[in-house]
Amino acid sequence: MPKQKLNPLPSAAFQILLALVGEDLHGYGIMRNVAEHTEDRMRLGPGTLYNSIRTLLEEKLIEEVESPRESVKNERRRYYHLTLAGRKLVRCEAERLAGLLRVARSKNVLRDYV
Amino acid sequence: MSEAIFRLLLHLYPSRFRQEYADEALQLFRDRARHESGVWPSVRLWIDLLTDTAISLPREYCYTRSHVAGASAQGCLDGVPTFFVFDTVSPGRRPLLLGGLLSLITLVSFPKLMNEFGNFRPPTDLTFAPSGAYEKQREEAWRRVSQREQSVGPAQPGSSSTFDGAARQRIIKNAIASIRQHHLDRNEAQEAADALLAHERRGDDDAATSTDEFASLLTRQMREATGSNELVLLYTKNDIPERTPGPEPPLPAAYRDDMQRLNCTFERVEILPHKIGYLKLNAFPDTSVCRPTATAAMAKLNDADALIFDLRDNRGGFPSMVSLLAAYLFDHPEYMYCPLENTTAESWTRSPVPGNKLADKPVYILTSSRTISAAEQFSYNLKMLKRGTLVGETTAGGGHAANLHDIGDHFYVGTIEVNAINPYGKSDWNDTGIEPDFKVKAPDALNAALGLIDKRLHVEQSHSLTTP
Numbered sequence: 001m002p003k004q005k006l007n008p009l010p011s012a013a014f015q016i017l018l019a020l021v022g023e024d025l026h027g028y029g030i031m032r033n034v035a036e037h038t039e040d041r042m043r044l045g046p047g048t049l050y051n052s053i054r055t056l057l058e059e060k061l062i063e064e065v066e067s068p069r070e071s072v073k074n075e076r077r078r079y080y081h082l083t084l085a086g087r088k089l090v091r092c093e094a095e096r097l098a099g100l101l102r103v104a105r106s107k108n109v110l111r112d113y114v
Numbered sequence: 115m116s117e118a119i120f121r122l123l124l125h126l127y128p129s130r131f132r133q134e135y136a137d138e139a140l141q142l143f144r145d146r147a148r149h150e151s152g153v154w155p156s157v158r159l160w161i162d163l164l165t166d167t168a169i170s171l172p173r174e175y176c177y178t179r180s181h182v183a184g185a186s187a188q189g190c191l192d193g194v195p196t197f198f199v200f201d202t203v204s205p206g207r208r209p210l211l212l213g214g215l216l217s218l219i220t221l222v223s224f225p226k227l228m229n230e231f232g233n234f235r236p237p238t239d240l241t242f243a244p245s246g247a248y249e250k251q252r253e254e255a256w257r258r259v260s261q262r263e264q265s266v267g268p269a270q271p272g273s274s275s276t277f278d279g280a281a282r283q284r285i286i287k288n289a290i291a292s293i294r295q296h297h298l299d300r301n302e303a304q305e306a307a308d309a310l311l312a313h314e315r316r317g318d319d320d321a322a323t324s325t326d327e328f329a330s331l332l333t334r335q336m337r338e339a340t341g342s343n344e345l346v347l348l349y350t351k352n353d354i355p356e357r358t359p360g361p362e363p364p365l366p367a368a369y370r371d372d373m374q375r376l377n378c379t380f381e382r383v384e385i386l387p388h389k390i391g392y393l394k395l396n397a398f399p400d401t402s403v404c405r406p407t408a409t410a411a412m413a414k415l416n417d418a419d420a421l422i423f424d425l426r427d428n429r430g431g432f433p434s435m436v437s438l439l440a441a442y443l444f445d446h447p448e449y450m451y452c453p454l455e456n457t458t459a460e461s462w463t464r465s466p467v468p469g470n471k472l473a474d475k476p477v478y479i480l481t482s483s484r485t486i487s488a489a490e491q492f493s494y495n496l497k498m499l500k501r502g503t504l505v506g507e508t509t510a511g512g513g514h515a516a517n518l519h520d521i522g523d524h525f526y527v528g529t530i531e532v533n534a535i536n537p538y539g540k541s542d543w544n545d546t547g548i549e550p551d552f553k554v555k556a557p558d559a560l561n562a563a564l565g566l567i568d569k570r571l572h573v574e575q576s577h578s579l580t581t582p
Contacts, residue, residue, distance in 0.1 A: 026138075026141075027138050027139075027141065027142045028141065028142045028145040028146070031142060031146075043162050044166075045162050045163055045165065045166020045167070045169075045170065046124075046135070046138075046139035046142050046143065046163070046166065047127070047139075047166045047167055047169070047170025047171065047173075047174065048166050048169065048170050049142070050131070050134070050135040050138060050139060051131075051170055051173055051174060051177070053135075054134065054135075077138075077141060078138060
């Protein structure tokens, strides 16, 4: 069932994986990161966010880790870390999108500055 | 405050989700609320939350369901009904109790509501007619006996109570005295009395071991001797008040209200294609209340080439309305036989009705096994006068009523005390019902009548064309 959910990879799941590239984040951190990357066009709500996180956890694309900062270890927040499989998947998806971008460029459907 | 609302919102999610992520979701909400202060950011926050809830809730329940179904599937037995719940936690005692209570209330109130709003047919107890009319006698006597009381003589052979020989003798003696005193037909009264005494002497009554059987047996003896079914002996454990002579009691206000609400039971008054007048009438209401409605209905049908009276749901009423409607179907006064009223000047219709054009138009009457009482009087008279064609089922056969007289020991004798002249013979429709001219199932009666009318009008039309 989860595999079917990620094939094709939903936009929210891809954005979460992308947010976790380079740093471990908690839920709100992921949400903020996604909002910044998408210029506020995607603001993940709790339902969508944690539903996606659970799916990614089940697929072992991300994993829970302890707080990376000593000062916030006592906080009851869960941090998430991108696994190797997750990293591969995010790269595959990025390449797929890049391929699409190339096609779009070749067909002159994009403006110059893209 | 807003956090409390969000907590409530979280309760919409399955418990599995709440257990895993409620704290996280709350933390996320707090973080956003802290960073997004101000009017517009707050509004945007709530728009986000509500949209997210609407989108993610179905997904969550689908997810939970697939897991629950998957987990339970192995425990299922072939052919055994299995119930799955969205939630993974069993409902507590309180929700179960509340759910049960709500189901019970719904179950009880649904038929009541259906009766109240879902059924336009007029209630069968519309006929609170004054004494002298059908229902006063019928409803007050028969219904009180046969509906309210459960231990009635001839109709209820189940009673097992026994009584001794002295009581039997006393009942027979009192029954004979009452019949002789009250029954209008003296010859019948004598025949019944003789028969009762003869059977008693022969010991025929010993066959009846209970009061109910005894009442049934004596009723049968009287009916065999007289050849009519007007006399009756009833047994009931409860008292039946004697009907007191005197002026007619006024119509109850509830009757007027009912009639107003139900358009005097004139359910449909229409001119169908080919100028066929159609009147669906579900009772024969009292003329003092419903005369304007009746005259308006007949005026609407005045230009019809044929008439259909749909009496399939008609539960009877007042002879005065029978005469009023029948008056439109004749060009001269016509006698309307009514078994419950003395024959008087009122027994004739007041025909011709000024301006009426229906006196020579073919009339079809639709009947069912529910058609009863005054509706049978209307149908019977028009059939016997060859003025109407009956299409449908044999009627209920509930014309006569008896006045009940208490003769002691919870026995009652029913006698006929009006002098109604039936010009068509001794028996009418009482108990037997009226046979239709064209027997079809009640639901098919309208189509059958339309077919007959079509044929008849067509024949008449071709006849008038060929006649020079």
